[in-house]
Amino acid sequence: MSLHDDAVLVLKGYEDQEELTRIYLDHLAAHPDGMWKSCESGHLTASALVIDHARGRVLLTLHKKLRMWLQMGGHCEPQDATLADAALREATEESGISGLTLLPGGPVTLDRHPIPAPCHWHLDVQYAALAPAGAVAEISEESLDLRWFAHDEVADVSDASVLRLVAAARARLEA
Numbered sequence: 378m379s380l381h382d383d384a385v386l387v388l389k390g391y392e393d394q395e396e397l398t399r400i401y402l403d404h405l406a407a408h409p410d411g412m413w414k415s416c417e418s419g420h421l422t423a424s425a426l427v428i429d430h431a432r433g434r435v436l437l438t439l440h441k442k443l444r445m446w447l448q449m450g451g452h453c454e455p456q457d458a459t460l461a462d463a464a465l466r467e468a469t470e471e472s473g474i475s476g477l478t479l480l481p482g483g484p485v486t487l488d489r490h491p492i493p494a495p496c497h498w499h500l501d502v503q504y505a506a507l508a509p510a511g512a513v514a515e516i517s518e519e520s521l522d523l524r525w526f527a528h529d530e531v532a533d534v535s536d537a538s539v540l541r542l543v544a545a546a547r548a549r550l551e552a
Contacts, residue, residue: 380412381405383459384421387483387502397487401500411500414452419498423463424450425479425506426542427472427514429525430550435543436514437535438471439522446526446534448542450501451519460484464504472523473515477506486545488538505546 378386388401401421410416426448427436437446449471450464457463461479468477488501514523526534531543 378458380453380457380459380463381409384412384502387460391484391487394487397489400489401487401502404500412453414496417496419496419500420452421460422450422452422499422501423457423460423467423504424448424501425464425468425477425504426485426539426546427468427474427477427506427508428546428550429508429512431510432525434525434527435531435546436472436474436508436523436525437531437539438517438520439524441519441521444521445536446524446531447539448503450503460502461504464502465506468504468506471517471519472508473517474508474512476509476512478509480505480507480546480549482549485549486542488541490538503542503545505542505549 385405388398391398405411408416412421438449440447449468451467453463465479484502485505486503490499492499516523
């Protein structure tokens with residue numbers, strides 16, 4: 378199965394955000410290259426919010442280009458067999474934490490946002506990953522900084538998309 382096929386299956390199984398899910402599926406139907414950065418009309422990306430559940434905090438990266446506190450994430454790569462693999466790879470690379478595990482149940486939320494040309498849209502499929510006990514984050518070259526934030530501190534440093542992701546991840550953990 379291709380990464381494109383996996384994305385279609387994942388999105389068909391995602392039960393929230395119906396309108397946005399339809400936009401993602403329509404995009405993939407119209408663009409066989411819709412998983413890749415080279416698709417200039419937009420492409421899917423994969424991200425994961427790293428959570429230290431025991432301490433009630435999340436790890437955010439100060440994105441080098443955007444200069445915003447965000448979850449770990451980025452473009453899919455040819456070696457990614459699934460969207461979940463891409464999200465976990467990105468979270469591991471950008472956090473420096475090995476042993477992350479994705480929350481079961483697939484994506485936590487979706488976020489579609491415009492980006493500068495030549496591409497027009499990132500259609501982000503957002504997961505959540507649990508950090509192992511005692512995890513120590515290590516900054517990557519893609520970040521200006523990495524920092525743990527208590528859940529109630531996220532609103533002070535990030536945007537609405539990250540707040541939605543944190544809320545959705547917390548709700549899944551408490552379910």
